[in-house]
Amino acid sequence: MTKFIAFLSLAVATLLFGCAHPFNIAPDLSRINGQEIKPIDVNVGYFISSMDATREVITPGGGGDKVKYTPYRDLEPALFKVLSNTFRRAYPLLSPDDRATIKAKNITFVFVPQIETDSSSDSALTWPPTRFKLTLTCQAFDSEGKAIWMKQIVGEGNASFGEFKSYFPLAARRASEKVLLELQRALTEAPEFRGIPRSPAP
Amino acid sequence: MITASIKFTACGLLLALFTGCTIVAPKYTSSPTNINQLRDTASIGVKIGEFQADPRAREGMASISLRGNSMESPYANSYAEYLKEALRQDLEEAHLLDANSTVEISGMLVHNEVNIAGFSKGHALVEARFVIKRSGQVAFDKVKTVKDEWESSFAGAIAIPKAQQNYPLVVQKLLTLLYSDADFIAALNKQ
Numbered sequence: 175m176t177k178f179i180a181f182l183s184l185a186v187a188t189l190l191f192g193c194a195h196p197f198n199i200a201p202d203l204s205r206i207n208g209q210e211i212k213p214i215d216v217n218v219g220y221f222i223s224s225m226d227a228t229r230e231v232i233t234p235g236g237g238g239d240k241v242k243y244t245p246y247r248d249l250e251p252a253l254f255k256v257l258s259n260t261f262r263r264a265y266p267l268l269s270p271d272d273r274a275t276i277k278a279k280n281i282t283f284v285f286v287p288q289i290e291t292d293s294s295s296d297s298a299l300t301w302p303p304t305r306f307k308l309t310l311t312c313q314a315f316d317s318e319g320k321a322i323w324m325k326q327i328v329g330e331g332n333a334s335f336g337e338f339k340s341y342f343p344l345a346a347r348r349a350s351e352k353v354l355l356e357l358q359r360a361l362t363e364a365p366e367f368r369g370i371p372r373s374p375a376p
Numbered sequence: 377m378i379t380a381s382i383k384f385t386a387c388g389l390l391l392a393l394f395t396g397c398t399i400v401a402p403k404y405t406s407s408p409t410n411i412n413q414l415r416d417t418a419s420i421g422v423k424i425g426e427f428q429a430d431p432r433a434r435e436g437m438a439s440i441s442l443r444g445n446s447m448e449s450p451y452a453n454s455y456a457e458y459l460k461e462a463l464r465q466d467l468e469e470a471h472l473l474d475a476n477s478t479v480e481i482s483g484m485l486v487h488n489e490v491n492i493a494g495f496s497k498g499h500a501l502v503e504a505r506f507v508i509k510r511s512g513q514v515a516f517d518k519v520k521t522v523k524d525e526w527e528s529s530f531a532g533a534i535a536i537p538k539a540q541q542n543y544p545l546v547v548q549k550l551l552t553l554l555y556s557d558a559d560f561i562a563a564l565n566k567q
Contacts, residue, residue: 194534195533195534195537196534196537196538196540196541197537198402198541200405202403203405203406203465250408251405251406251407251408254408254411255469258411258469263412263415264408265412266408266409266412
């Protein structure tokens with residue numbers, strides 16, 4: 175009987191505690207709206223390395239648990255949408271200096287994002303984070319590889335149990351939505367991307 | 377007798393903890409690759425028609441069983457509606473959605489399975505029939521199938537959310553197959 179209880183306790187502990195729960199930090203894309211924006215009439219590229227795209231990051235959740243996610247893969251569709259809202263077309267690149275695609279698609283600017291995250295929870299009983307912090311540093315280069323613009327944006331999202339019980343990554347979703355919308359605003363207002371000759375359609 | 381009662385209660389508690397929950401599949405997210413593929417190749421606006429579940433399919437159309445948990449579709453509790461919404465989002469993001477178009481895409485979800493019974497690998501198989509009609513005439517009618525596999529786990533707390541998060545990626549891959557089909561693009565662009 176003692177052995178059975180010990181086994182049961184171990185099984186429950188193994189299954190419930192200390193896990194890194196799979197998680198997705200993507201924003202709701204329908205809220206990354208670009209209807210108000212007059213797109214800048216050039217094509218752009220962005221580069222996310224294959225190592226970054228598959229890199230798993232683990233940060234704290236609640237109750238001693240952790241959350242595990244792939245920040246670059248999760249945020250790529252939102253980054254693509256922000257760039258597509260702001261410029262004529264956006265294309266993924268194989269490297270920051272992917273000359274073949276840059277030439278074939280008449281790409282004028284290349285964006286390289288860098289993402290850092292952190293999370294925490296004030297709950298000892300539930301694993302999803304109640305706070306999520308996202309720092310996005312985005313650098314832009316011209317088609318010759320010269321750095322022309324950089325912006326660092328920090329966003330924090332919060333969610334209580336009552337809110338995230340239907341969508342566990344809610345705090346992360348809120349943080350990423352703030353950051354991506356701020357990126358869109360910054361790109362739209364940056365003079366570096368305006369006033370240049372139009373590139374012909376590919 | 378007391379020992380048996382304790383065992384029974386403990387097992388009941390374990391079962392209550394790990395089975396019978398209803399979870400929801402993540403909403404679909406368009407992939408940049410799919411959007412660019414559509415924008416680079418298709419040139420005519422289309423509208424979305426009906427998407428139905430294959431009446432012969434026994435399971436997976438309204439919910440998918442993941443180790444005793446039921447994963448439901450976030451779109452009208454129907455995975456046929458999930459597929460329809462995925463296609464709609466891709467076409468919208470590619471600026472190809474046109475409610476007044478004479479070109480219509482409809483479909484039928486034939487098979488929809490996510491299997492995480494194994495302790496090391498998760499599997500999915502999604503199959504759907506897509507039909508393009510131009511002014512009521514069938515211009516494209518094909519079945520597309522995608523099989524996918526990912527690292528899974530003995531622990532349900534890992535395996536279930538991982539399967540949940542992989543579902544939209546599987547649907548993305550199914551639609552990548554569709555958009556890469558030269559006959560599909562030809563049927564869309566035919567004058």
